[in-house]
Amino acid sequence: MSSCCVAIVGVGLVGKQVVQQLTSPALSGLFKIVSLTNSKHTLALSPSAPTLDAKTLLSLLPASSQPLPTESAHPAASYSPASPTELVKKLAADARASKQHTILIDCTSDLAVTELYPAAISSGLSVVTPNKKGFSSSSDLFQQVVDAQSAPNAGLVYLEATVGAGLPIISTLRDLLKTGDEVTKIEGVFSGTMSYIFNNFSPATPADGPAPKFSEVVKVAKENGYTEPHPADDLSGSDVARKLTILSRLLSINPSSLAALPSLPDGYASLDTETLIPSALADCKTGDEFVQRLPDHDAEFEQLRAEAEKEGKVLRYVGVIDREAGVVKCGLEKYPVSHPFASALSGSDNIVAFHTARYSQRPLIVQGAGAGADVTAMGVVADAIKVAERMGVRVHL
């Protein structure tokens, strides 16, 4: 096989970057984009037509606010209303007929699309995605994805970009587990937003002048686009809980002599997660209202910071999987200023420490930007290359 077909569902910031990288000279000819789907339309491209560049490809997909075109803007292009269910059926049938492997890249954050993964995988399509929902929601869906891998001629599933975007976190965990290491503990700052907030609110080396107020840090983070439009969506800890759910499930499906982890039937929703949303603000409808009322609660956060400072420590919002203690939890923890989570972390970086039987004296650490369209797309495209290689496409050193 000399190339793989790729269908992309979700053509927002990440999806656009995926198109850019898949068509870059570094990967010349390795992938053939056969369809692009946004929330309203699917653009299908004839696989026999010459490969188009990213700009042309993206220009052929009408915005979801536009009506479905009645005429094709390009000889290779045709249009249909978006239906991921129909798309999966068509891709599987086309792949069987052409004997070309096809990768479904899901760049949505839509649970409904992830519910198609089991059928997609068992019908021979591979799934590559940064969408956390398929692996961090109900344990039934996760198990169906796992089981689908065993169908005859099943496709593969790769999810590096669900945790830490392009950082090698899932692949490192996989290498550790598959080579028989015992992962005793995974601990990390998994949210770029939480990283930014606490690196600034509780720095290892305090800046001159008065310490910033919690509400001020959150306000600046929101203004700079480091938070969701409603900062409570970050401060709830649910994004961290989803990532931790994925890692703990990957641990659970690999053989280990260590104690089993608590199972998470409802995924991230059943994980012990500390929310940083003051209970009085739980009813805030908008992000603006939230930011406006947050100063009323600065004293609570100030007290936490003062307690940590008294011990020579800083605050970090972390996710922890501790197999010896049998605990999986997300919340605020205190770290000494010399700890890598304190002194070495800056900006909105993620950091993840793997403690294992082999890396027992000091952990294996991966650190860097864990969010952003370009690095998320990199995680997706690196996975797509691995799928292509496993399907026999030749990529050299």
Added chain:
Amino acid sequence: MSSCCVAIVGVGLVGKQVVQQLTSPALSGLFKIVSLTNSKHTLALSPSAPTLDAKTLLSLLPASSQPLPTESAHPAASYSPASPTELVKKLAADARASKQHTILIDCTSDLAVTELYPAAISSGLSVVTPNKKGFSSSSDLFQQVVDAQSAPNAGLVYLEATVGAGLPIISTLRDLLKTGDEVTKIEGVFSGTMSYIFNNFSPATPADGPAPKFSEVVKVAKENGYTEPHPADDLSGSDVARKLTILSRLLSINPSSLAALPSLPDGYASLDTETLIPSALADCKTGDEFVQRLPDHDAEFEQLRAEAEKEGKVLRYVGVIDREAGVVKCGLEKYPVSHPFASALSGSDNIVAFHTARYSQRPLIVQGAGAGADVTAMGVVADAIKVAERMGVRVHL
């Protein structure tokens, strides 16, 4: 294909760990060890015989100090004098006949074995190795290895464990490059020995009491087995130079719009490498003599440390590939105490920072133990799994 055959050349500390991991329950049935070769003997195992456990396998290979057995100690075992050249021919012929893919794992540090890689790869064997010599010696040999990948039905080549042992360094570089990122700079502490020496000689947070002398730190490092028997072999910087040569060559063979790196015709020997061996000690025959005479030169190192301290900095022996400056070099550099190479580094850990177009504000960092038999074997076995997967062996999430 349901399994891969594996032939291991070099059955020292790393080779033994590779045998352990390949036969561990985590990989049950994925690999079939068909031969073990030490410096004197080859043990061949009938591929049709039942799989043996690591202890039995290793017990069947006579020590190189023993004569070649005249009788087999096991029905599946047969013996021959060690000849890697003959072994490669036989493995290739057997693989063709059985249509089973075979991986040659080279756990020697022998240049002569690496010179067999081009023939092995072009005859269909895959090569997986922690042996740096094949990729850091002459540019001719490196180019032959690269070219061999293009032969019809060629095998693959994986070398993760040549840099940082089991740490995801080469795989991360590959993902960055293949997805079209521009790697502008790679900087790191690549030697566990150098890391230990300078973390102790020039710590970010000095301990109480008088600062240790350079010669004392080297002496303790030698006594604890952190250095080669002759510490000059570490202090020469050649180990770092070999690793840097490998990374810069991997950069050079991937498309980039950045300036080309200086080519290294003689590999590590033609790289700008600062030696820490005092010139007066260049003639020391033994490690013991070296350690005994090193105190004469403590003042030179003390001066370097004092100069760094005056700037609020620490000393680290690093390798740097700076594409904008067109520089590849190994040597002592000064870092502010808040830099990850200063504050976050401890023990004998490696740390590598990738600065790229995408990771431009802050680098992508990988850190952890970069030497040791178990983590080196992990790098090798994780690579072997990737080869097996690319040859169609099915491994799940």
